[in-house]
Amino acid sequence: MTLVDGAEIAKHDSKKSCWIVLDSNVYDVTNFLSKHPGGAAIILKQAGTDATEEFKKYHPLDYVRDLPEGSVVGAINPNTLAKLRKPKEVNAAPAQSADTDKEIPHVSLCVSCPDFERAARAVLPHKSIVYASTSANTGLSLKTNLDDWGRIYFRPRVMRNVGDVDTRRSIFGHSSPYPFYISPMGTLGAIHPEAEPEMVRGAVRKGAHMVVSTASTKTSQQIMQTWVDEQQKLNSASPTRLFYQFYMPVDRKKAIELMQIVKEAGYKGLWMTVDTPVLGKRTADRVLQAEEALAVGIAEEGTVEWESGGENAFAPAMGGRPVSGQLSPHTTWEDLEWMRKEWSGPIVLKGIQCAEDAKLACGYGCDGILLSNHGGRQLHTAPSALMTLLEIRNYCPEIIGKLEIFLDGGLRDGSDVLKALCLGATAVGVGRPFMYALAAYGSQGVERCIDVLAEELSLGMRLLGVTALDQLKPEMVNATRLLNEMWRPESNTLSVKSRL
Ligand SMILES: Cc1cc2nc3c(=O)[nH]c(=O)nc-3n(C[C@H](O)[C@H](O)[C@H](O)COP(=O)(O)O)c2cc1C
Structure with missing residues (x-):
């Protein structure tokens, strides 16, 4: 498989050209951005980076085989890992994040x-x-x-x-x-x-x-x-x-x-x-997706395409x-x-x-x-x-x-x-x-x-x-x-x- 340099991957960090690394392989997901039901923003945040850890929070790694054919660019050259971009620090809703001021109560205090x-x-x-x-x-x-x-x-x-x-x-x-x-x-x-x-x-x-x-x-x-x-x-x-x-x-x-x-x-x-x-209309999810999209500089695109559920749609x-x-x-x-x-x-x-x-x-x-x-x-x-x-x-x-x-x-x-x-x-x-x-x-x-x-x-x-x-x-x-x-x-x- 073609070896791809980390510095090259880091360049593809936008909506126009979006590459991510998953489990050492490099994927061009530019065309998939608008089809991702979780919104484009969540992927764009990872553009030009190693997205493996973030991806694993949501899916088993073998789901990558469902990416459209031709998405694989190659494998990352392991000697160039340090040249990858770091994920964008985007916090769409700082005021509403976990309430860090509060201590977690002892489990025995959970009685209902x-x-x-x-x-x-x-x-x-x-x-x-x-x-x-x-x-x-x-x-x-x-x-x-x-x-x-x-x-x-x-x-x-x-x-x-x-x-x-x-x-x-x-x-x-x-x-x-x-x-x-x-x-x-x-x-x-x-x-x-x-x-x-x-x-x-x-x-x-x-x-x-x-x-x-x-x-x-x-x-x-x-x-x-x-x-x-x-x-x-x-x-x-x-x-x-x-x-x-x-x-x-x-x-x-x-x-x-x-x-x-x-x-x-x-x-x-x-x-x-x-x-x-x-999928039903999950209102709070929609707001969050829109906030994330605005935070990475894109207005969220419509979800109509995937909601129509065409045979090849995600x-x-x-x-x-x-x-x-x-x-x-x-x-x-x-x-x-x-x-x-x-x-x-x-x-x-x-x-x-x-x-x-x-x-x-x-x-x-x-x-x-x-x-x-x-x-x-x-x-x-x-x-x-x-x-x-x-x-x-x-x-x-x-x-x-x-x-x-x-x-x-x-x-x-x-x-x-x-x-x-x-x-x-x-x-x-x-x-x-x-x-x-x-x-x-x-x-x-x-x-x-x-x-x-x-x-x-x-x-x-x-x-x-x-x-x-x-x-x-x-x-x-x-x-x-x-x-x-x-x-x-x-x-x-x-x-x-x-x-x-
Ligand atoms: C965060 C979350 C994720 C869910 N994921 C699924 C799912 O993957 N498949 C499914 O059939 N139901 C799913 N459900 C629905 C639950 O199986 C169940 O019907 C519902 O949570 C019961 O209501 P309750 O949360 O008020 O107890 C999900 C519910 C929640 C809250």
């Missing part, structure tokens, strides 16, 4: 989920906080997710001998000490230097299940290897199992390849995300971070047929948002559905998972028990978990609290967050008057307020009388 967010805000750079906390449009879906749990009340029973409680629950036959699991979240390298493996360590030590994102910073094999290594360190086997969140790539060949890799790695189920045919993806060619907007229910042939384990559809689709998923033989609006990051004013569960109870109760039903979005307390289970959920996913716990305390924070939720859960069970999760029943909650707002076919047609 929101405490982890406060701790994370003290350590994370502004960019990472934006990534974790951003939501769609005005943020209304995220707010509804959080609020709806508080709009359902318990109807507790008393004098039930609640001395011992059992919080165990199985997901597809894999028993866990808890009826909650860690939701898939992409790009954890932007949150903690050890990224997904560090999350896995915390999960394995406590025995919680975890769903790993397609958009992870580390490869699915590296993440599974951490699971193996961590298991070996323990005296007795941890019940933790890893499941895989699947974004359907545009190219079916790639989809099948990915499924095979994941199967061989030992993941126990495929959670296909179906609420993201294109499709938008995962929590605001790009992954080449993934996230097909063309997926239909019929795709489940060929997927079934390629994947023998359980398939869960992640992102079901109405009773009709829940029923369809059941009819197509899915093993599970996850009622979710992607943490309020996709469709503006999408329903909370709780509202969708109530719809299912009302319009197609016959599917409850035929497939496993999961919920996520806004769960911040063990008692929220209990409410979901009362209404028929198998288990629930928790996202941001684990991300914030990881940011502030690494795997120790993840363990602490599991403990906090587990303690709230067993306390809630005792106060509700149950000793095992299978005793939870719909009549143990009062959902009247939400039921009053539930969609009804007739309610969409205003009668003449009501219009007057």
